[in-house]
Amino acid sequence: QKEVEQDPGPLSVPEGAIVSLNCTYSNSAFQYFMWYRQYSRKGPELLMYTYSSGNKEDGRFTAQVDKSSKYISLFIRDSQPSDSATYLCAMTTYSSASKIIFGSGTRLSIRP
Amino acid sequence: DAGVIQSPRHEVTEMGQEVTLRCKPISGHDYLFWYRQTMMRGLELLIYFNNNVPIDDSGMPEDRFSAKMPNASFSTLKIQPSEPRDSAVYFCASSVADTQYFGPGTRLTVL
Numbered sequence: 001q002k003e004v005e006q007d008p009g010p011l012s013v014p015e016g017a018i019v020s021l022n023c024t025y026s027n028s029a030f031q032y033f034m035w036y037r038q039y040s041r042k043g044p045e046l047l048m049y050t051y052s053s054g055n056k057e058d059g060r061f062t063a064q065v066d067k068s069s070k071y072i073s074l075f076i077r078d079s080q081p082s083d084s085a086t087y088l089c090a091m092t093t094y095s096s097a098s099k100i101i102f103g104s105g106t107r108l109s110i111r112p
Numbered sequence: 113d114a115g116v117i118q119s120p121r122h123e124v125t126e127m128g129q130e131v132t133l134r135c136k137p138i139s140g141h142d143y144l145f146w147y148r149q150t151m152m153r154g155l156e157l158l159i160y161f162n163n164n165v166p167i168d169d170s171g172m173p174e175d176r177f178s179a180k181m182p183n184a185s186f187s188t189l190k191i192q193p194s195e196p197r198d199s200a201v202y203f204c205a206s207s208v209a210d211t212q213y214f215g216p217g218t219r220l221t222v223l
Binding site for chain 1: 116143154155156157160167168203205210211212213214215216217
């Protein structure tokens with residue numbers, strides 16, 4: 001079993017829809033949780049970063065962490081075609097300056 | 113800042129040849145990471161350095177892979193000899209504090 005599980009998709013939704021992306025994990029020692037966005041033929045870029053459980057909002061993006069269920073989510077409101085990318089969840093026991101475990105990524109497509 | 117710089121962007125080589133990938137981290141960043149990304153295995157950490165010193169190389173798949181960081185502004189990942197299963201996109205990332213910044217990657221094809 002992988003430490004981090006993520007549905008690879010692809011996920012296709014119409015413009016303006018709310019998107020929900022999810023990951024589950026097995027290591028209860030994970031403390032820092034991240035979402036990276038990767039456009040085609042580019043490197044991943046950090047989108048959201050949260051510590052421990054709870055919610056964090058940044059514009060149209062909301063990250064949720066439920067440590068009791070070992071489940072994290074990323075919500076995208078009012079989705080735009082420019083949000084079309086692969087989204088990777090990531091987590092680590094220390095800070096993100098150390099070893100990060102990535103999910104396999106979910107490919108998202110927003111239809112105009 | 114120009115961000116993390118990687119070269120070459122594309123590399124095509126034949127099985128058995130030596131391949132050297134290069135990375136220039138963002139100035140002032142004290143951590144450097146090498147990753148490999150494939151469709152089958154996703155994004156995998158190969159090795160990372162702190163202040164030019166290798167901290168964890170447990171992700172390096174075989175002795176054919178080696179990485180060096182001779183100074184704070186340069187790192188190399190070498191594969192010798194290369195094999196077709198090494199074909200992947202190799203990313204370098206650097207960080208200070210809590211955020212890793214990735215380079216554009218080197219797409220390696222071993223024939």
